[in-house]
Amino acid sequence: MNENIIITEDLTKKFGSFTACDKISFSVKKGEIFGFLGANGAGKTTAIRMLCGLLLPTSGKASIGGYDIYKDTEKIKLNIGYMSQKFSLYEDLTVKENIEFYAGIYRLSTKEIKERSKLLISELGLERSADSLIRSLPLGWRQKLAFSVAVIHSPKIVFLDEPTGGVDPVTRRQFWDLIYKAADDGISVLVTTHYMDEAEYCGRISMMVDGKIAAMGTPAELKSSYNVGSMYEVFLHLARGKNE
Amino acid sequence: MRTIFFIVRKEFRQVFRNRSMLPMIFVMPIIQLLILANATTFEIKNVNFGVLDLDRSPLSTRLASKFEASPHFTRTDYPQSQKDAEEGILKDRSKLTIVIPKNFERDLIKENKAEVQFLINAIDGGAAGIIAAYSQSIVRDFNIDEGMNLINVITPVQSSTVQVSYLHWYNPELDYITFMVPGILVLLVTFIGMFLSSMSVVKEKEIGTIEQINVTPIKKYEFIIGKLTPFFIIALFELTFGLFIAKLIFDIPFNGSLTLIFFFAAVYLVAVLSVGLVISTFADTQQQAMFISWFILVIFLLMSGLFTPIQSMPMWAQRITWFNPIAYFIDAMRMVLLKGSGFSDISKHFLIMTIYSTVVTAYAVFRYKKVN
Numbered sequence: 001m002n003e004n005i006i007i008t009e010d011l012t013k014k015f016g017s018f019t020a021c022d023k024i025s026f027s028v029k030k031g032e033i034f035g036f037l038g039a040n041g042a043g044k045t046t047a048i049r050m051l052c053g054l055l056l057p058t059s060g061k062a063s064i065g066g067y068d069i070y071k072d073t074e075k076i077k078l079n080i081g082y083m084s085q086k087f088s089l090y091e092d093l094t095v096k097e098n099i100e101f102y103a104g105i106y107r108l109s110t111k112e113i114k115e116r117s118k119l120l121i122s123e124l125g126l127e128r129s130a131d132s133l134i135r136s137l138p139l140g141w142r143q144k145l146a147f148s149v150a151v152i153h154s155p156k157i158v159f160l161d162e163p164t165g166g167v168d169p170v171t172r173r174q175f176w177d178l179i180y181k182a183a184d185d186g187i188s189v190l191v192t193t194h195y196m197d198e199a200e201y202c203g204r205i206s207m208m209v210d211g212k213i214a215a216m217g218t219p220a221e222l223k224s225s226y227n228v229g230s231m232y233e234v235f236l237h238l239a240r241g242k243n244e
Numbered sequence: 245m246r247t248i249f250f251i252v253r254k255e256f257r258q259v260f261r262n263r264s265m266l267p268m269i270f271v272m273p274i275i276q277l278l279i280l281a282n283a284t285t286f287e288i289k290n291v292n293f294g295v296l297d298l299d300r301s302p303l304s305t306r307l308a309s310k311f312e313a314s315p316h317f318t319r320t321d322y323p324q325s326q327k328d329a330e331e332g333i334l335k336d337r338s339k340l341t342i343v344i345p346k347n348f349e350r351d352l353i354k355e356n357k358a359e360v361q362f363l364i365n366a367i368d369g370g371a372a373g374i375i376a377a378y379s380q381s382i383v384r385d386f387n388i389d390e391g392m393n394l395i396n397v398i399t400p401v402q403s404s405t406v407q408v409s410y411l412h413w414y415n416p417e418l419d420y421i422t423f424m425v426p427g428i429l430v431l432l433v434t435f436i437g438m439f440l441s442s443m444s445v446v447k448e449k450e451i452g453t454i455e456q457i458n459v460t461p462i463k464k465y466e467f468i469i470g471k472l473t474p475f476f477i478i479a480l481f482e483l484t485f486g487l488f489i490a491k492l493i494f495d496i497p498f499n500g501s502l503t504l505i506f507f508f509a510a511v512y513l514v515a516v517l518s519v520g521l522v523i524s525t526f527a528d529t530q531q532q533a534m535f536i537s538w539f540i541l542v543i544f545l546l547m548s549g550l551f552t553p554i555q556s557m558p559m560w561a562q563r564i565t566w567f568n569p570i571a572y573f574i575d576a577m578r579m580v581l582l583k584g585s586g587f588s589d590i591s592k593h594f595l596i597m598t599i600y601s602t603v604v605t606a607y608a609v610f611r612y613k614k615v616n
Contacts, residue, residue, distance in 0.1 A: 052459045056615050073615065074461055082459040086452025092261045093254065104250030105460050133261075 003030045005157050005188040006051065011060035013046050020046040022211040023060065028157065028188050033179060035202030036192040037231070039239065043211040044192040045085070048159050051190070052082050065156040078106070081150035081158035081187075085165060088146050091135040095126055098134060099149060106153035120148050140171030147178055157188040164195065176201050199231040207238050214238045247462055251470025255444070259474060269478065273432050273486045280428050281421050281494060288374045294321025294338040296329040301349035303390070307360070310386050311342065316378050329363060339365045340375050425496050426577040427550040429486045433509065434516050434570055435541065437479040441520030442537040444471050445612065446527045458614040468609050472517050479513050480506065499584030505577065508594065512573045515601035518608045519569075525611040544570045572597055 006028040013021040021043045028034045036044040049055040051064060053073040062069045065079045082088075089098045099117040108116065121130050124144055134142055143163060151158050160179070164172045176198070183189055183203075191202065199205055200219050207215040207222070215222055215238060219231055226237045259265055295308040311317050321338040323329035329341045343361040352358040362379055366372035448454040457467065483506070490496040520537060527533035547554075547561065548570040554562055565571045576593045579585035587594070 053615060054455060054458055074463075077459060077461040080459065082456065084452060084455050086455065088453060088456040090254070090258065090453060091451070092258050097254070097257060101250055101254045102456075102460070105247050105457075105462050107247070107461070 004028065005030050005032075006034075006062070006064055006190065008051070008062040009060060011047070011050060011062050012058050013043075013050055013055065014058045019211050021050070021057075024213055026206055026213065026216060028190055030156075030188055031183050031186045033183050033189045033191065033201070033203045035199055035205040036190065036208060037194065037196070037199050037205055037235065038192075038208035039194065042208040044208055045161055046211075047208075048082075048161050048190065048192060052080060052159055053077060078153070079156045081153070081155040083146050083150040083158070083160050083163050085162045087142065089134045089142060089149065092133060094131050094133055095121065095137070095145060096130050098145070099152065102149045103152050108153060116152055120152065124148060140167050140174075143167055143171070144175055144178060147175065147182075151182050151187060154185070155187060157190060158182060160189065160191040162192055162194070164193065164198065172198070196230065196232040196235055199235075205231075207235065209238055247466045248470045248473070251462070251467065252473045255471060255474040259440070259478070269436070269482060270485070272436070273429075273482060274489060276432055277425065277428055277486065277489050277493070281425050288371055288378070289316060290318050291316055291340055291375055291378075292320040292338045293317050293340040293342065294319065294323050294329065294332050296323045296326065296341060296343045298346045299344050299348040303349040303352060304344045306390070307344065307383075307386055308342070310382055310389075311379075314378070314382055333363055333365050336365070339371075340379065342379075421494050422496055422582065423578070424550070425490045425494050426581050427548070427574045429483065429490060430548075430570060430573045430577055431545065431550070432486050433479045433483045433513065434544075434573075436482050437475050437513055437516050438520040438537050438541060439534070440475045440478065441472065441517040442523040442527070442533045443530050444475070445521060445524035446530050446533045450529060464609050464612055464614065468521060468605070468612060471521060472514070472605075475517050475520075476510075476513050479517070480509060483509050496581060498581055500580035500586065504587060504590075505580055508573065508576050508580075508590065508597070511594065511597045511601055512569060515569050515597060515604055518601060518604035521608040522604065522611055525608065525613075544568050547571065548574050550574055569597065569600060 004027045006026075008027070009025050010023040011021060011025070012019065012023055024043075024047055026034075036047065038044050046055065050057045051062060051069065053069065053076055057069070064076050067076045067079070069076060090101070093101065096117060099120060100113055103113040103116060121127055124141070126141070126145065129137060129141075134145075137145070147158075147160070147163060150160075164175055167175065172195075179189055179191070179201075191198075193199065202219065204218050205216065205222060206213045215225075215234070217225070222234045223229065223231070226234050228234055228237065293311060295311070297304050297308060308319075312319050317340070321329075321332040321341065323332050323341065326343065329343060332338050332341055341363040343363065345359065345361070348358050348360070360383070362376065364372045364375055445454070448457065462470075487498075487502070487505075491498065519540070523533055523536045523540070527536060546552075547557070547565050547568055549565070550570075554565050554571060557565070572593045576585075576590045579590055583589075
């Protein structure tokens, strides 16, 4: 269980003179839920996009599941799942068709596609909506489905970029149940969020301020080291430190 | 291969889920063929004309009635003075006004020579040229009829003892529908294909699904082929349907091999669809993609030789048409359908289109980037 799925070393991304990610180093273990916290524009999304192979780093090293992010991008892609801020399912396709499509391009066999889509639909309780268009589903359901589709190929790690934006608290809780279940199955989870209550759900957290990792540790460690009662206060502490 | 199948199936589902798609595929060709084929003609009929007869002699009356008898002309204006005649053109009462001067008959009989003036509205230069040509031929007839070969029109008509007769090959009745329909069919498949393909990638950019695609192990060529195939099939179907209507309604001759037409269309479509995909990789929104493809299509269309012959364009413009795929397909279509040309006759077209589609498709694959 101590196998490191992600290892980054001084990972940096510059857009012109602006440094979005500044020498980020961290590692994520198998089955761990690792949270990226920070204000908007702190560099969370940039970091995730580099690790997913959507963005080429300016400098630094990183490997995912033992594959180098510069050399083995296509091998990495078979082993990761990704769910972005933007909506990632096709609204003009049905629930079933979306599942089939993504399962298909992740090279699952016809038999596997059939089994997994059946399982997934029953787990999410979507039996009655299996043939309705995504467009007609409420946002919370879509987000849960998008997550399940992102892990349909049992990747080593799944990247979630603000997956719960705009979702009500109850659905958010249900969403986190899905995340825990995936982690139990041995899938590492790297999740970005700016909801401080969600930070408490993570195994370990890295606080990002201005492209740098300002603090890292378990929620309990972070709270005790700043001597405060909640992640929100940890965040305020760090953000204030930046302004002084 | 399997990945391509999944992409193609998804694209097809999306295309046909769009409710406006089916009517577009079936209704558009019918409307385009029925309206365009009948409307685009270079023949001039029912030209409004007036006569200012200052001579009022039997001969001048006969010249005027010669025009009245022509199916191309309708007399609508009866000016009483030169000023009146010019006003008739200005106010659009007539496109052509014939001014027969005083002493027309006397000069013609005495001196074997007389002049008439044609005032022609030349805002549409092409039509004016045709009106002038029609008028001259009527005057020529008049000369022969009257047994005096000596009326001089402003542009002198040379009377000649050599009779020229014409034999029009491949389109014996100079039927514009026969000439236009193969070209309109080309436009049809080009528009459908290019618009659909230029919207396809950019649509995924707009909704954000392209990111999701880019983190999957889809290979670049698989994505491009997967995107091209459905539009390729739809466009070929469109061509079949269009040819069927062309035969059924207009009785367009199929003198050459249809297999050859489809073979050529296949190569051509790869080029056109790839141009659409390249546009799609450049554009950030569907609106941009639409504008760019419209811009390119209008240039391709107006320089295709469908409306104006390429041979009459200036040399630099002719060179531009070498890069115009529409021009090659229209030419090949007319040659094969109307002339019955075989593969060897259009092998140069084939070669150029093959190079064209290879280059553009490769560029589309290159342009589509999974990593920024």
